[in-house]
Amino acid sequence: MENMVNIYLYGKKYSVPAELTIMTAMEYAGYTLKRGCGCRHGFCGACATIYRIKGSNELKTCLACQTQVQEGMYIASIPFFPTDKRTYDIEEIKPGPQIMMELYPEIYSCIGCNACTNACTQSLNVMQYIAYAQRGEFEKCAEESFDCVACGCCSVRCPAGISHPMVGLLARRLTGKYIAPETKHLKDRVDEINHGQYDELIEQIMQKPITEMQELYNTREIEK
Amino acid sequence: MFTPEMLESVKKVEATRAARMQTEPRRMTAEEKDTLLKAFHPDYRADGFAEIKIGSNKGEKAPLELAQLLNSNSRILGVDIDLNNVDYYVYVLVIGGGGAGASAAIEADNAGANVMIVTKLRIGDANTMMAEGGIQAADKPNDSPVQHYLDAFGGGHFAARPELLRRLVMEAPDAIKWLNELGVMFDKDEDGNMVTTHGGGTSRKRMHAAKDYSGAEIMRTLRDEVINRGIPVVDFTSAVELIKDDRGQVAGAVLLNMETDEYLVAKAKTVIIATGGAGRLHYQNFPTSNHYGATADGLVMGYRAGAPLLYQDTIQYHPTGVAFPSQIFGALVTEKVRSLGAMLVNVDGEAFMHPLETRDVSAASIIRECKERGKGVETPLGQGIWLDTPMIELIGGEGTIEKRIPAMLRMYLNYGIDMRKVPILIYPTLHYQNGGLEIGGEGFTKTIPNLLVAGEAVGGIHGRNRLMGNSLLDIIVFGRNAGKAAAAKAKDVELGEMNLDHIKAYADELEAAGVATGDVSPLLLPKYARKGR
Numbered sequence: 001m002e003n004m005v006n007i008y009l010y011g012k013k014y015s016v017p018a019e020l021t022i023m024t025a026m027e028y029a030g031y032t033l034k035r036g037c038g039c040r041h042g043f044c045g046a047c048a049t050i051y052r053i054k055g056s057n058e059l060k061t062c063l064a065c066q067t068q069v070q071e072g073m074y075i076a077s078i079p080f081f082p083t084d085k086r087t088y089d090i091e092e093i094k095p096g097p098q099i100m101m102e103l104y105p106e107i108y109s110c111i112g113c114n115a116c117t118n119a120c121t122q123s124l125n126v127m128q129y130i131a132y133a134q135r136g137e138f139e140k141c142a143e144e145s146f147d148c149v150a151c152g153c154c155s156v157r158c159p160a161g162i163s164h165p166m167v168g169l170l171a172r173r174l175t176g177k178y179i180a181p182e183t184k185h186l187k188d189r190v191d192e193i194n195h196g197q198y199d200e201l202i203e204q205i206m207q208k209p210i211t212e213m214q215e216l217y218n219t220r221e222i223e224k
Numbered sequence: 225m226f227t228p229e230m231l232e233s234v235k236k237v238e239a240t241r242a243a244r245m246q247t248e249p250r251r252m253t254a255e256e257k258d259t260l261l262k263a264f265h266p267d268y269r270a271d272g273f274a275e276i277k278i279g280s281n282k283g284e285k286a287p288l289e290l291a292q293l294l295n296s297n298s299r300i301l302g303v304d305i306d307l308n309n310v311d312y313y314v315y316v317l318v319i320g321g322g323g324a325g326a327s328a329a330i331e332a333d334n335a336g337a338n339v340m341i342v343t344k345l346r347i348g349d350a351n352t353m354m355a356e357g358g359i360q361a362a363d364k365p366n367d368s369p370v371q372h373y374l375d376a377f378g379g380g381h382f383a384a385r386p387e388l389l390r391r392l393v394m395e396a397p398d399a400i401k402w403l404n405e406l407g408v409m410f411d412k413d414e415d416g417n418m419v420t421t422h423g424g425g426t427s428r429k430r431m432h433a434a435k436d437y438s439g440a441e442i443m444r445t446l447r448d449e450v451i452n453r454g455i456p457v458v459d460f461t462s463a464v465e466l467i468k469d470d471r472g473q474v475a476g477a478v479l480l481n482m483e484t485d486e487y488l489v490a491k492a493k494t495v496i497i498a499t500g501g502a503g504r505l506h507y508q509n510f511p512t513s514n515h516y517g518a519t520a521d522g523l524v525m526g527y528r529a530g531a532p533l534l535y536q537d538t539i540q541y542h543p544t545g546v547a548f549p550s551q552i553f554g555a556l557v558t559e560k561v562r563s564l565g566a567m568l569v570n571v572d573g574e575a576f577m578h579p580l581e582t583r584d585v586s587a588a589s590i591i592r593e594c595k596e597r598g599k600g601v602e603t604p605l606g607q608g609i610w611l612d613t614p615m616i617e618l619i620g621g622e623g624t625i626e627k628r629i630p631a632m633l634r635m636y637l638n639y640g641i642d643m644r645k646v647p648i649l650i651y652p653t654l655h656y657q658n659g660g661l662e663i664g665g666e667g668f669t670k671t672i673p674n675l676l677v678a679g680e681a682v683g684g685i686h687g688r689n690r691l692m693g694n695s696l697l698d699i700i701v702f703g704r705n706a707g708k709a710a711a712a713k714a715k716d717v718e719l720g721e722m723n724l725d726h727i728k729a730y731a732d733e734l735e736a737a738g739v740a741t742g743d744v745s746p747l748l749l750p751k752y753a754r755k756g757r
């Protein structure tokens with residue numbers, strides 16, 4: 001007999017094998033998921049979930065696909081949360097001190113409760129990256145928020161109504177485009193290609209018979 | 225978490241580590257690889273395949289589960305759908321909200337076309353989001369697009385379509401530049417040089433990455449750009465069949481609201497199929513690294529409408545899927561783990577192969593080590609091979625794993641396994657559809673003049689095996705091109721009378737061939753809800 005645990009999906013009790021994740025336990029219980037299920041491997045943030053263990057008053061947040069069931073889990077998924085993304089033209093904005101004030105002024109209403117950090121399913125220091133954003137330290141904000149999967153659990157818990165994943169995303173795009181140093185070898189190669197420098201060589205290799213290609217491939221030098 | 229038997233084996237892995245680090249395992253010869261693949265690669269298992277019964281690829285093989293869908297009738301056969309009741313009318317209809325679809329939509333919008341994305345789940349619920357290791361481009365001084373071509377062509381067993389592969393490698397640097405200018409944070413050194421590594425089968429270090437969230441970083445940036453541009457995204461709405469007209473063109477798609485089961489009509493002057501892969505069909509009972517919606521819908525819709533398939537019988541099994549613990553069984557362990565130095569090691573602590581052979585060869589070699597040589601490690605769900613991750617910290621210095629592959633570290637720490645200190649257990653997982661719908665160099669199908677395909681749904685870009693980092697690249701290169709080409713083409717398209725006659729014709733052909741699977745297609749979602757108890 002399998003080792004079973006009792007869980008409560010939206011308050012209704014089910015007995016499920018103990019080794020399952022919350023997501024596979026829902027399917028074991030008979031659910032066909034449409035919302036609240038995306039990549040199933042912890043990268044897309046579709047399966048934000050809130051739960052409480054029977055007898056404890058602490059509310060916990062997690063990704064359903066990355067969390068094993070436990071006895072007495074009361075589970076509710078949060079398949080959608082109205083995160084507030086502001087739109088902008090990436091070519092027009094600049095990584096100056098005023099951009100966060102213009103697009104996400106509510107970050108300056110942060111009361112420092114740290115509920116966002118406690119709710120993060122990726123164990124990120126969310127409040128810290130919001131603080132970096134407030135100070136215009138976009139590179140630090142980008143680095144600190146980098147592993148965010150935008151599940152939205154932070155925003156669910158925020159008393160100031162901040163859409164943290166959107167703030168981190170803006171900081172990362174500003175960093176990637178404007179702050180990180182330019183890549184000269186990339187620009188040079190694009191220019192070379194645009195000037196036709198490889199046209200003849202690529203035509204030649206495309207025309208070679210398979211036997212010659214096999215020889216070239218099997219004897220090619222591999223960079224150490 | 226490890227069983228006592230696993231812990232015993234870990235001791236052997238640790239005992240041989242120092243000696244192993246002094247030597248590089250030999251690479252296999254071309255003949256050795258051929259023999260290995262034929263004996264152990266799942267593509268050579270005849271019982272995993274069935275015949276396509278009708279259509280332009282009639283008589284050819286496809287994986288059983290795909291053949292079943294291709295040999296089935298449309299889920300809207302006999303459903304009364306009023307095509308004159310048009311819910312959406314656009315110039316460019318993009319089916320699929322992954323990296324290829326988003327790139328296509330951005331470029332179509334850039335070209336001034338009226339474009340819309342429909343997607344079965346949310347925009348970004350796609351294999352792109354889950355790509356970890358990186359994206360190739362020959363942009364270093366010691367490299368060239370020609371070298372990239374040679375690596376990809378050989379790695380794909382000399383079967384790639386030259387006109388497609390040429391585009392892939394020649395437009396790769398510009399794809400990286402485009403992404404960078406959209407704000408993708410590539411790993412760079414302080415001078416701006418890209419931090420690049422090898423992938424299996426590359427002869428130059430041309431793997432660009434954003435830690436091990438490379439695909440996620442690209443996808444979330446593209447998604448943000450789509451939203452910033454105000455491009456309409458109709459989510460939780462699956463295309464279920466293409467609509468054609470009386471001139472042999474496509475004229476849009478029938479859509480299904482996944483939540484209300486309502487059918488909708490999208491009319492379009494051009495259609496781009498960007499529906500991705502098929503991992504959730506679980507060929508040969510493999511687990512998969514793919515997202516929930518990867519069910520080959522686009523292949524089925526395109527084929528029913530008359531677009532031929534190419535290399536639909538070749539599938540990529542990623543050598544390193546999670547073998548243990550069971551909660552994350554089949555999840556991807558990025559090839560970058562091996563790029564950073566981890567070796568593949570058997571139950572006795574022996575490095576039985578070079579860690580950076582191409583994916584098909586690596587997967588077959590791991591399967592041989594377990595099935596034939598009996599040198600795998602027993603797990604609750606089968607067998608596994610060690611990936612000796614502590615080597616990464618010894619080679620790159622303490623902290624390398626947290627800095628370069630944080631997602632992997634987090635995934636295993638969730639289950640009490642610290643990959644910095646102990647090796648991890650892996651086994652091949654169903655990862656990528658090498659084949660798909662056939663296109664020409666400009667992205668159009670060869671039979672339907674205003675139907676385009678981009679991304680994993682395309683066949684022929686990579687041949688019969690794909691190198692790491694060439695898929696994130698192909699979704700960008702071919703996605704962008706499809707968007708531009710569709711926008712230009714739409715200006716000249718005059719649509720005729722819309723119809724769904726091809727669905728009835730397909731049914732008639734199946735009946736004439738005596739085929740009755742009892743199923744309908746496309747599948748849309750895998751059937752995971754437990755039945756009967």
